[in-house]
Amino acid sequence: MMTLDFTPEERDLVLDILNNYKSDFRMEITDTSTPEYRKQLKQQETMLNSVIEKLEKAK
Numbered sequence: 001m002m003t004l005d006f007t008p009e010e011r012d013l014v015l016d017i018l019n020n021y022k023s024d025f026r027m028e029i030t031d032t033s034t035p036e037y038r039k040q041l042k043q044q045e046t047m048l049n050s051v052i053e054k055l056e057k058a059k
Contacts, residue, residue, distance in 0.1 A: 029041045029042060
């Protein structure tokens with residue numbers, strides 16, 4: 001496990017960046033025609049959602 005110390009402003013910035021990336025990421029998943037790559041992207045999306053959730057709980 002890793003521990004990071006963010007100021008509230010830094011945490012909000014990271015959340016904004018991740019949420020913006022998540023939107024683009026969903027479009028990439030939708031546009032992907034290769035099943036194996038789509039599966040990989042969905043796994044990464046799950047991890048991304050987990051990170052976002054953890055940061056939101058830290059508020």
